[in-house]
Amino acid sequence: MxxxxxxxxxxxxxxxxxxxxxxxxxxxxxxxxxxxxxxxxxxxxxxxxxxxxxxxxxxxxxxxxxxxxxxxxxxxxxxxxxxxxxxxxxxxxxxxxxxxxxxxxxxxxxxxxxxxxxxxxxxxxxxxxxxxxxxxxxxxxxxxxxxxxxxxxxxxxxxxxxxxxxxxxxxxxxxxxxxxxxxxxxxxxxxxxxxxxxxxxxxxxxxxxxxxxxxxxxxxxxxxxxxxxxxxxxLSGTYGFHPSANSAVKSQGLAFYKGAIMVNQLGKRFVNESISYKQLGNAALQQPEGVSYQIWDQTVMEKAVQDDPLYDFELLKRRRLLYQVETLDELAECIDVPIDVLSETISRYNEGIKKGSDPDFNRKTLTHNYGIPTPIERAPFYAFESTVAMLAxxxxxxxxxxxxxxxxxxxxxxxxxxxxxxxxxxxxxxxxxxxxxxxxxxxxxxxxxxxxxxxxxxxx
Ligand SMILES: Cc1cc2nc3c(=O)[nH]c(=O)nc-3n(C[C@H](O)[C@H](O)[C@H](O)COP(=O)(O)OP(=O)(O)OC[C@H]3O[C@@H](n4cnc5c(N)ncnc54)[C@H](O)[C@@H]3O)c2cc1C
Incomplete structure (x- = not known):
């Protein structure tokens, strides 16, 4: 032997x-x-x-x-x-x-x-x-x-x-x-x-x-x-993948850790975006039809990191996986959520962030104890449909x-x-x-x- x-x-x-x-x-x-x-x-x-x-x-x-x-x-x-x-x-x-x-x-x-x-x-x-x-x-x-x-x-x-x-x-x-x-x-x-x-x-x-x-x-x-x-x-999945992602083309973006918010098909936030992307995944799976979007503005876009698997938002844009528009109304239309609800969601979030107290989910940081969220107010605006992948x-x-x-x-x-x-x-x-x-x-x-x-x- x-x-x-x-x-x-x-x-x-x-x-x-x-x-x-x-x-x-x-x-x-x-x-x-x-x-x-x-x-x-x-x-x-x-x-x-x-x-x-x-x-x-x-x-x-x-x-x-x-x-x-x-x-x-x-x-x-x-x-x-x-x-x-x-x-x-x-x-x-x-x-x-x-x-x-x-x-x-x-x-x-x-x-x-x-x-x-x-x-x-x-x-x-x-x-x-x-x-x-x-x-x-x-x-x-x-x-x-x-x-x-x-x-x-x-x-x-x-x-x-x-x-x-x-x-x-x-x-x-x-x-x-x-x-x-x-x-x-x-x-x-x-x-x-x-x-x-x-x-x-x-x-x-x-x-x-x-x-x-x-x-x-x-x-x-x-x-x-x-x-x-x-x-x-x-056991839980990881949030932040485009629904078209697979092992060959992963199309992942964690804009929420740079300041994006997450909204569901009703145009409402549903979670504190700074928590673990595993917990975000659990929350996302419970949304109507399991659909959700990351939404961010140019301030967040400028924090993209070229060639990084998690933060290369420009790559997602080149792959045509991002909606990019000049107004929030257009954004709501693109992702088919009620315009008034999305607009209320974002202004409430912005007000809270500016005062240092997110009224709905108590978000204080970008990720865990790190970073300070910024309001979503600088055009262009972006939306990235995101879902959960079981990776590990x-x-x-x-x-x-x-x-x-x-x-x-x-x-x-x-x-x-x-x-x-x-x-x-x-x-x-x-x-x-x-x-x-x-x-x-x-x-x-x-x-x-x-x-x-x-x-x-x-x-x-
Ligand atoms: C898309 C993605 C992104 C990730 N990003 C990160 C990250 O940034 N940071 C991080 O810390 N973790 C990340 N993870 C998790 C991390 O990659 C894995 O947990 C880690 O690589 C596991 O390593 P491993 O050596 O235990 O197993 P693996 O790397 O999976 O290797 C196991 C090997 O065992 C072989 N094998 C299985 N069964 C048998 C058998 N019966 N006989 C012989 N060989 C066998 C398999 O073929 C495989 O080659 C990510 C995972 C994925 C999928």
């Missing part, structure tokens, strides 16, 4: 970080990837990673701290996230940021997104990131990646330790021995019709954007061996801070680890932008190190 120190299932950011870390520690590693390419949901992502205390923040004069980072993650997660996981993230994120840079990952820009009290979303090009890690893997002679090789089942030895993986390659079944452990890094289940129907039937009408291989295979493998699950009741599930197997999978009694399942989107417990009821990719890198490496019984030195 083939034998490795570690078998890693899935070649997204979590699996690749685990493979590089383990390989650099001298371990023999087999990474199984079910598709013919690496990257899963990682390469579809907007590439925001949440870090605090970085050189980029320092250069931009951003005053962040570990305490603020910790509080934001806990707040956005509805204060129910696993505190040990959050603390592990907080303590390891800066070193992980430097590790990623040392491994060729380029960080480009810095912005505030959902849940940030200060700008801490550091953007990567996710393809560039995965390719950099792949380049590193190719230099590690003891790390092997098998493509088109889905893992199917996990097997235990007589002592109850997971030590073998059954996988398929070219239609044939193989069993590989993993002497030190198996890391499940197979991502979430945003593409599984079966699991989403089971756990989140309320999201049936959402667009599905996620890695094609992300069907929850790893979850099922872990469940067979008694893994507990966390955060499943909080952010819920799954229970793990401890070393990435060891836990059973329903909180005990470890020997030899079995998980990292990345397959895990639950970290995000609680909400997700702060950038912590999903961030946790892939932090916990992918930690899981590998624990399986190899190595300790990581955290350089602050």
């Amino acid at each position: 083939e034998s490795y120190d570690l078998v890693i299932i899935g070649g997204g950011l979590a699996g690749m970080c685990a493979a590089v870390e383990a390989g650099e520690q001298g371990a023999s590693v087999l990474l199984l990837e079910k598709r013919d390419e690496l990257g899963g949901s990682t390469v579809l992502s907007s590439g925001y990673m949440a870090f605090s205390g970085t050189d980029m923040q320092e250069r931009a004069g951003v005053d962040d701290s570990l305490e603020l980072l910790r509080n934001d993650i806990i707040d956005v997660g509805g204060r129910i996230s696993n505190k040990d996981l959050i603390e592990t993230y907080v303590q390891n994120q800066l070193e992980t940021y430097k590790w990623l840079i040392d491994h060729g990952i380029e960080f480009r820009t810095l912005h505030a997104v959902s849940g940030h009290s200060v700008p801490r979303g550091h953007t990567i090009d996710p393809h560039q990131a995965i390719q950099s890690l792949y380049k590193r893997v190719k230099k590690l002679s003891k790390v092997t990646i098998l493509f088109n090789s889905p893992a199917k089942r996990l097997l235990k030895n007589d002592e109850g330790k997971i030590n073998r993986v059954i996988y398929e390659e070219a239609g044939e079944s193989h069993t590989v021995f993993a002497s030190l452990g198996v890391i499940l890094a197979s991502g979430g289940f945003a593409k599984s019709v079966e699991l989403l129907k089971l756990f989140a039937p309320q999201l049936d009408s959402t667009i599905r954007i996620g890695g094609e291989g992300n069907l929850g295979d790893g979850l099922k493998m872990a469940w067979e061996h008694g893994a507990w699950v966390l955060d499943l009741p909080y 599930t952010y819920a799954g197997v229970a793990v401890n801070s070393l990435g060891q999978i836990l059973n329903s009694y909180g005990e470890t399942i020997p030899g079995l680890y998980a990292a990345g989107e397959i895990t639950g417990g970290f995000h609680g009821s909400g997700y702060m932008t950038g912590t999903s990719l961030g946790k892939c890198a932090v916990f992918g490496r930690l899981a590998a190190l624990d399986a190899l019984k190595k300790e990581k030195e955290i350089s602050k």
